[in-house]
Amino acid sequence: QVTLRESGPALVKATETLTLTCTFSGLSVSTRGMSVNWVRQPPGKALEWLAIIDWDDDKYYSTSLKTRLSVSRDTSRNQVVLTMTNMGPADTATYYCARTTIGVLGRGGLDIWGQGTMVTVSS
Amino acid sequence: SYVLTQSPSVSVAPGQTARITCGGNNIGVKSVHWNQQRPGQAPVLVIYHNDARPSGIPDRFSGSKSGNTATLTITRVEAGDEADYYCQVWDNSGEHPSVVFGGGTKLTVL
Numbered sequence: 001q002v003t004l005r006e007s008g009p010a011l012v013k014a015t016e017t018l019t020l021t022c023t024f025s026g027l028s029v030s031t032r033g034m035s036v037n038w039v040r041q042p043p044g045k046a047l048e049w050l051a052i053i054d055w056d057d058d059k060y061y062s063t064s065l066k067t068r069l070s071v072s073r074d075t076s077r078n079q080v081v082l083t084m085t086n087m088g089p090a091d092t093a094t095y096y097c098a099r100t101t102i103g104v105l106g107r108g109g110l111d112i113w114g115q116g117t118m119v120t121v122s123s
Numbered sequence: 124s125y126v127l128t129q130s131p132s133v134s135v136a137p138g139q140t141a142r143i144t145c146g147g148n149n150i151g152v153k154s155v156h157w158n159q160q161r162p163g164q165a166p167v168l169v170i171y172h173n174d175a176r177p178s179g180i181p182d183r184f185s186g187s188k189s190g191n192t193a194t195l196t197i198t199r200v201e202a203g204d205e206a207d208y209y210c211q212v213w214d215n216s217g218e219h220p221s222v223v224f225g226g227g228t229k230l231t232v233l
Contacts, residue, residue, distance in 0.1 A: 037222060047158075047166065047209055049222035060219040063124065096165060100222075107213045107220060109156030109171035116165050 002026040004036075004097050004114035012087050014123045022080040022097030022114060029078050030055055035100045036080040037110060038071065040093040048093075052100070053080055087121045094118045125214040127225035134231040141197040143228045145210030148191060153212045155193040157186060160227075161206040169208075170195060197230070205232045 008020035022036060029036065038050040051061045051071045061069045070083045080097060095117050098110035128146040135141040145155060157170040168177055170186035173193065183198045197204055210225040 039222070046227045047160075047224045049224065052220075052222070060221060062221065063217070098166075105154060105172050108154070109168045109211060110158065110166070110222070111168045111171065111177060113165040113167070 002099070002112055004099065004112055006095060006097055006114045006117040008095070008117055008119065010118060011120050011122060014088050014121055016087050018082075018084045018087050018091070018119060020082045020084075020095055020097075020117065020119075022082070024078045024080075028075075029073055029080060030075050033102045035102070035107070036071075036073075037098045037100055038082045039096045039098055039110070040091075041096070041116075042090075042093040045093075050084075050095075051082060089121050089123050092119065092121045124221075125212065125216065125223045127210055127212065127223055129208075129210060129225040129228045131226070132229045132231065134233055135200050136233045137200055137202060139200055141200050141204070141230055143195040143197075143208050143210075143230065145193040145195070145225050146191055147193075147212065150191050150193055150212070151188055155186065155188060156211045157184075157195045158209045158211060159204075159206045160209065161203075166209065200230075200232055202232050205230055 003025045005023045035052050035054045037052045053059050053071045068085045072081050097114045099112040154172045158166040159169045160166040169180050169184050174186040185196045187194050207227045209227045214221050214223045
């Protein structure tokens, strides 16, 4: 069974940098054709995609947030790490990591999600 | 950037059929995926590539497309189906692929 689990601080201060970790169990983070996405959801609002890292280490970011985001992998720990700089109150949200795969029909849906981690930014 | 439009809410009585729509320009050429998010829980994929169901998803859930609209249909609606539903596509029109979500539809079971 493949599971993902997010971890990181529950509270950060404005202007600080947020670092979140997504730990994979049951599957290598380097599995060919697999990607890890980061998605966030402010309280009461819709899902917002942030970034993706592919199995071959290609990385893509949300256009509106790309100057603040960085995603990387630690294959020895089977983890994916997201950093977001210059945090502000508007970044208060639940942050999820989620898997997608690439098949004959192209990139698929986000088929495995972590439970999410709530991050509050204090001003 | 690509935009997906969903109605904010849909209400149905138990046992009836719920239809949740997702509109987007030329959505007919894209694969549409649907996620269910029950209150306080992480999203769950219920339909992928327009009309395929992941293992464990009841066959009461189905997906379709017509013109510029994709539809998630839930037959014989149960109380446990009450949730927010998000459609999702990949936008490959820019410099790189990106995920686009609709704004979500809240399904209320009366």
